[in-house]
Amino acid sequence: MLFTIDRKVSHFFEYFTDSPTKEAVKWLPYFEAYDMHLRKFINKKPLILEIGVSRGGSLQFWRDALGPGTRVVGLDINAECKNHEDDGKNIFVEIGDGRNKEFLEYVVGKYGSPDIVIDDGDHNSPSMRLSLNHLWSNLGDGGVYLIEDLHGVFWQEQENWDPSIFEFIFNQIKGLNSRGSRGNVLPTDISQTLLSISCYWSIFVLEKKKNPTAACALSSSAEGIDTVAVTN
Numbered sequence: 001m002l003f004t005i006d007r008k009v010s011h012f013f014e015y016f017t018d019s020p021t022k023e024a025v026k027w028l029p030y031f032e033a034y035d036m037h038l039r040k041f042i043n044k045k046p047l048i049l050e051i052g053v054s055r056g057g058s059l060q061f062w063r064d065a066l067g068p069g070t071r072v073v074g075l076d077i078n079a080e081c082k083n084h085e086d087d088g089k090n091i092f093v094e095i096g097d098g099r100n101k102e103f104l105e106y107v108v109g110k111y112g113s114p115d116i117v118i119d120d121g122d123h124n125s126p127s128m129r130l131s132l133n134h135l136w137s138n139l140g141d142g143g144v145y146l147i148e149d150l151h152g153v154f155w156q157e158q159e160n161w162d163p164s165i166f167e168f169i170f171n172q173i174k175g176l177n178s179r180g181s182r183g184n185v186l187p188t189d190i191s192q193t194l195l196s197i198s199c200y201w202s203i204f205v206l207e208k209k210k211n212p213t214a215a216c217a218l219s220s221s222a223e224g225i226d227t228v229a230v231t232n
Contacts, residue, residue, distance in 0.1 A: 010035055011042070015065035022084070024057025029201040030148065037144050037198070037205050038066070038116065045069030046115035047140075049107065051098035051131060052076060056084030058120065059091045073111050075103075099130040104138075113140045123152025125165040132168075132206075136190050141210040151202045169204055173197055179215040 012034040016026055048062050053074035063072045071090045074081065075098040085093040092111070096103035098121055108114070117135050119128055128147050139145055153163055175191025195209035 011039060012065050016061055022057035022060055023055040024061055025054075026058075026061075027149075027202060030203055033146070033198070033200045033203050033205055037146075037207065040142075041066055041070075041115060041144075043067035043069075044115075045071075047112055048072045048116045048118065049111075049114040049135070050074050050118040050120060052120040052122075053078070053081035053084055053093055054120075056081070058118075059084060059093075060089075062116075062118075063089060063091055071111065073107065073114075075107065099127045099134075101134045104131070104134045108135075108138045113138050113143075115140050115143050117143070117145045119145075119147045120149060123149045123155070125153055125162040125168075128165045129168050132190070136193075136206075136208070139208050141208060143208045145206040145208070147204040147206075149202055150204065165204075169197060169199075172206070 010031050013031040016024070016031070043066075045068070046066055048066070048070065050058060050062065050072065053059065053076035056074075059072045059074045063070050069090070072092070074084065074091070074093045076093065076095060077097055079095050082093050082095055085091060094103075094107050094110075096106075098104065098119075114135070117131075117139060119131050121127060121131070132145065132147070136145065147165070150165065153165060154161055172188055172191050172194060174185050175188035176194050176197070178185040178187040178191065190206075193208055193210050193212070195207040195212065198205040198207075
């Protein structure tokens with residue numbers, strides 16, 4: 001099957017094809033999201049939490065693609081995934097449930113607030129909601145939270161589908177726009193520090209800003225710029 005992607009432009013695609021010695025699986029459209037939202041972390045020594053370790057290749061990929069000093073912490077319930085840990089290369093694995101608040105608090109307490117969170121776990125709507133709710137407050141300012149493999153929600157028989165992750169994200173979009181709604185929409189815990197939400201094929205990307213820009217309307221004229229409206 002033919003596909004088109006410019007490896008000279010896509011930093012992350014180039015590393016994915018050239019770097020890992022362990023197996024990893026990434027869907028091709030994801031690299032567009034990575035290049036758009038994660039380039040700012042290259043060579044900035046970010047801390048990454050990835051829910052779901054599998055064969056370990058993704059942990060190595062992130063460490064290599066984001067440069068020296070990057071720390072990658074993989075979370076998985078499978079004890080065998082501990083074999084993919086390589087602390088000499090800043091690759092760590094913690095065994096536990098990435099949906100469990102106490103376990104996540106332990107991980108954040110041990111490693112610090114993450115700059116990037118990648119949910120590549122069981123692709124189950126309730127699970128994805130739980131992890132996002134638990135980890136958002138610990139995500140660093142300017143941090144990025146990615147929820148991958150959204151199409152996995154539809155892998156079960158149709159009567160067992162639970163697409164509530166889409167409804168949950170839509171509620172965050174509404175909350176983000178609560179300012180200016182004249183009180184008709186309330187913010188959510190997440191939306192109060194939410195800069196943006198982007199939707200790609202099978203992936204949501206949420207970016208955090210602890211002190212969002214004031215929602216005020218500006219008027220520009222020959223006399224200068226005036227504030228004409230401020231929303232709460």
